[in-house]
Amino acid sequence: MTSAPYTNPLRDPQDRRLPRVAGPCALVMFGVTGDLARKKLLPAVYDLANRGLLPPGFSFVGYGRRDWDDEAFTDYFLESVKANARTTFRPEVWRQLAEGIRFVSGAFNDDEGFENLKRTIAELDESQGTEGNHAFYLSIPPVGFDQVIEQLDKHGLVDKTKKSPWNRVVIEKPFGHDLASAQELERKVSSVFNTDSVFRIDHYLGKETxxxxxxxxxxxxxFEPMWNRNYVSHVQITMAEDIGIGGRAGYYDGIGAARDVIQNHLLQLLALVAMEEPASFEAGKLRAEKEKVLAAARAPRSLKHHTARGQYTAGWAGAQKVRGYLEEDGIAPDSQTETYAAFRVDIDNRRWAGVPFYLRAAKRMPRRVTEIALMMRPAPHLPFQMSDTEQLGANALVLRIQPNEGITLRFGAKVPATPMEIRDVTMDFDYGTSFAETSPEAYERLILDVLLGDPPLFPQHREVELSWMILDPILDYWADKQHQPEAYVAGTWGPPSAAAMLERDGFVWRRP
Structure with missing residues (x-):
């Protein structure tokens, strides 16, 4: 008996060499005038069209409070594409895309605006042939999620009872601000949309690395034989940004580094690096393994010794003098929001028992980098003179998520022309030099997956709940007024408590 041929759901099932092309559909975007849409989402839509991955009649509807007509919005869209698109601008591609671009003016509580949106979408179904297939992208602050979803339901823009034509909703993180709010958000979303029609965007999961x-x-x-507690001493997952909060004070203050990126990005990376091999890469199988890991993960037993929280003060970013967090525009002078968050996570299962995972995320670091570093246990015996290996570190396997996506392996090698001097060296794999084809932006991949209804790269609600269960005890501990964020100078690697956290366990933070 022969087994069925292997199929990869991330490829066209008819031919793995063929690109996946979305069928007839319209994408409706709320928050279309925001920075994320201007810098990432609108260019990603154009890049998909330029790569031939959108249908000829694809339609795009922007909804916002600007007093624009279709022509003004199309000009705005074009400016965004020319400034930020990854692929070369081609007038013929733009002309075809522009035929389906519309704008509807209105606020989230504007019944007339949503009625106009309903009419606009119906007209595009007729003129562009989008066949009633609609994706609603909520690129808006979380406070607006409930209102937009209620309005979509109230004005009959979503029919939960039908699977065809389809209606999908895309929600940007954060998914709530704690477990209770995440559960409440899920109740409201699932009352309007089917579970398999809800796509929670975590753009890190769309990155090639x-x-x-x-x-x-x-x-x-x-690699599999060493991917366990027998060979790995600890794991460091880092997301460092060299920038401050920029113009995001209204969003960031009160959210902080832990809620902003650790609850979603970094805990998802932890789940992927620590999970068992799935039976296949079908969405349900992949999700099941991630959920097992997150269910086995827990906050540290000693929150005092294995968490660190900081807030940057004035310092230097490169050669430029920069302000401290409390001096940023829009930040209250007594704000307790952290811009640096780090803590230990333990995973209580056979593979990882006793292996600490250290997660850190911060702003105003010396450089921008996101990476996962598996730090290996030292060799049990070194048959060398002490002076030969004095500077020898532990082996490490490092996955660089951004920038310069790739993989680095660090190991010891003999220095030429010496009797037996051992020194750390690195072996690098770099996407930019190893493949002729440039990697698509994460949002290209994820938007296309939404339009295709392909869910493997999107966290489901149970994963969100489990992540909050890990983070909530830490946030509750930090909420005590006795645990103020510790100051660190902008352009440095964080507060002293972060270094002390690893030193207690006999480790040090990697310098990316």
Missing amino acids: VQNMLALRFANQL
Whole structure:
């Protein structure tokens, strides 16, 4: 008996070499005038069209409070594309895309605006042939989620009882601000949309290096035998930004680094690096393994010794003098919001028992980098003179998520022309030099997956709940007025408590 041929759901099932092309549909975007839409989402839509991955009649509707007509919005869209698109601008592609671009003016509580939106979408279904298939992208602050979803339901823009034509909703993180609010958001969303029609965007999961982690682990016999507590001493997951909060004070203050990126981005990376091999890369199988890991993960037993929280003060970013967090525009002078968050996570299962995972995220660091570093246990015996290996560190396997996506392996090698001097060296794999084709932006991949209804790269509600269960005890501990964020100078690697956290366990933070 022969087994069925292997199929990869991330490819066209008819031919793995063929690109996946979305069928007839319209994308409706709320928050279309925001920075995320201007810098990432609108250019990603154009890049998909330029790559031939959108249908000829694809339609795009922007909804916002600007007093624009279709022509003014189309000009805004074009400016965004020319400034930020990854692919070359081609007038013929733009002309076809522009035929389906519309704008509807209104606020989230504006019944007339939503009625106009309903009429606009119906007209595009007729003129562009979008066949009633609509994706609603909520690129808005979380406070607006409930209102927009209620309005979509109230004005008959969503029919939960039908699977065809389809209606989908895309929600940007954060998914709530704690477990209770995440559960309440889920109740409201699921009352209007089917579970399989809800797409929670975590753009890190669309990055090539994150997806390549699965290939590294499960397509290579080389790494799996050492991917466990027998060889790994600890894991460091870092998201460092060299920028401050910019113009995001209204969003960031009161949210902080832990809620902003650790609850979603970094805990998702932890789940992917620590999970068991799924039976397949079908969405349900992949999700099941991530959920098992998150269910086994817990906050540290000693919140005092294994968490660190900081807030940047004035310092230097490169050669430029920068303000401290409390001096930023729109920040209250007594704000307790952290711009640096780090803590230990333990995973209580057979593979990872006793291996600490250290997560850190921060702003105003010396450089921008996101990486996962598996730090290996030292060799049990070194048959060398002490002076030969004095500077020798532990082996490390480092996955660089951004920038310069790739993988680095650090190991000891003999220095030429010495009797036996050992020194750390690195072996690098870099996407930019190894493949002729440039990697698509994460949002390209994720928007296309939404239009295709392809869910493997999107966290489901149970994953969100489990992540909050890990983070909530830490946030509750930090909420005590006795635990103020510790100051660190902008352009440095964080507060002293962060270094002390690892030193207690006999480790040090990697300098990316």
